[in-house]
Amino acid sequence: MQPFVLYSDGQGNIFEDTSLYAIGRSGWDAYEVPEDNWIELPEGGNLYELPGRRNIGIDVKTGDMRLCDKGWAVAAFIPPAHTTLFLSAYETEPDAPLLPLFCYTAAGLYNDKFYVTAVRIERDIRQECAGYDADKIETGSQYLIKNYPHNRLVQHLMNTCCNTYDCPAARNFALGRWECPIPSSPACNSNCVGCVSFQPEEEDIPSPQERLNFKPSVEEIVEFTVPHLESAPFPIVSFGQGCEGEPLLMWKTIKDSILEMRKHTSKGSININTNGSKPDAVEELCKAGLNSIRVSLNSARKEIYTPYYRPNNYQFEDIIESLKVMTRYGGWTSINYFVFPGMTDTEEEYQALRKLIRETGLKMIQWRNFNIDPDWYLGKVGVTDCGEAMGVKEMQELIREEFPDLKFGYYNPPIERINGNYEMDFAH
16 A cells, blocks of 8 residues: 655645655655555544645656655644654755644545554543534533632633633543643743743744643642542543643642642542653652652653753753652653654664663653654754664564563553553543
């Protein structure tokens, strides 16, 4: 199976170019895609135009790579629970605009069906489009807005996250199920190149959402999280969301919140999504009853991590120590691993990831798609030659083989999975 190249006419219409087979990008270079790396575009996925860019394909007749000259390049957004294996292969023109903070997966057309280079990494359905009933979300949202009129955090989650940005986590909270978000910090000690809630004025790229602009109180946090832990199916409450800075900067408030939650209920799981910058704070949260931690990173190599995160008053070694702390306390450790084909799957990155897994006793890798303009990212981290890549899928298989107890996924697991029943199909 070899899908054909797609192109856009600039007017919202997408066509196939039957003179070119679709290929993929890894690092800076274009490659033919192995047949088993193509899957049908999953429900909830989208195609979009890449202005100022021409797709590269393989000429059907000559077998040579060349540009598609019929319109702008096309890439795919793949929905949660899927991991990108190749980026869209294109050539960027000098005046091309910067791409917004989305993922840019290779796509093509075969037998009137759209295909993308991806793998389903997680069976959980918690963020699938088919599971969101707009009427029920509206009802749940209005119920929460009405019943927590003075709770700034609930108002933020419903009015801004759920009803403005269609945040999947906030929508699930409105539906009273699964993982409930707790944004808690308006400040951050990283200056991430691809931050989704804050971009400096001098950058040409907008952040896709607004950052929380207040510090929630313990009372505000506990008021809605305890009912969620008590009543939701397979409940999780998670500090650290896309609409905030770094939650560990608010660790004292979070610690007091955890202690107060656990006075009222022993149900469910308490998680923090974090940059892992303050291991001492992580230890205090573990003592209070934190069940799991997810540390975000674009690379297991300090020299790639640092120019992307641009940390203030912490360093890469602190991240490793935070994971070790959680392991010592018997908690669940995940990394939120930003997958960039051609960087994630190099030999150097593979060896660094193996070292991280062994040193920290890591429990899970969440293979997340990196939402960023590929050219911009590589320029920002100063990588002009990515080196040879083994393939994302091949790297995943090697990691599975060496670490059979390490879990692969996309979401934070509930306590039922943490406690041993990991393969449960809980979202149904």
